[in-house]
Amino acid sequence: DNNVFTQIGLIVLVGLSAKNAILIVEFARELEFAGRSPLQAAIEASRLRLRPILMTSMAFIMGVLPLVLSSGAGSEMRRAMGVAVFAGMIGVTAFGLFLTPVFYVLMRKLTGNRPLKQHGEVPHVEAFVSADNTVPHGAGGGALPAPANKLKDL
Incomplete structure (x- = not known):
């Protein structure tokens, strides 16, 4: 069923999948700044962001479950969007x-x-570095990267 409700659901899926991808890429970039290779940074970023991405996706999937199971007046509209978003989010999360x-x-x-090129400060990598400038188990590379210069007022 490809109606306007299904298409709106697909737009929501594009936004959520982009958010998940941005989280992984952002952490991978920061880990590269900390001295990791691109492959190591991508693997570590995926490992670090796995739980938050799964929790967000599962909460969203459980949130649209009433749309999938709806009945009564207007249930065709709710079910069209619910099924598209429910199944789509499972696929988007797995593939993403x-x-x-x-x-x-x-x-x-x-x-x-x-x-x-580094733009701004790197807060996420700093969160995984302890006070003695060492990295806890599996949480990044060696020393902290130097923060970028602040932009001057125009």
């Missing part, structure tokens, strides 16, 4: 967790692994 790191590494190889 595996394909986002793959595409990150492929794009880094296609660009010749040229050095990344």
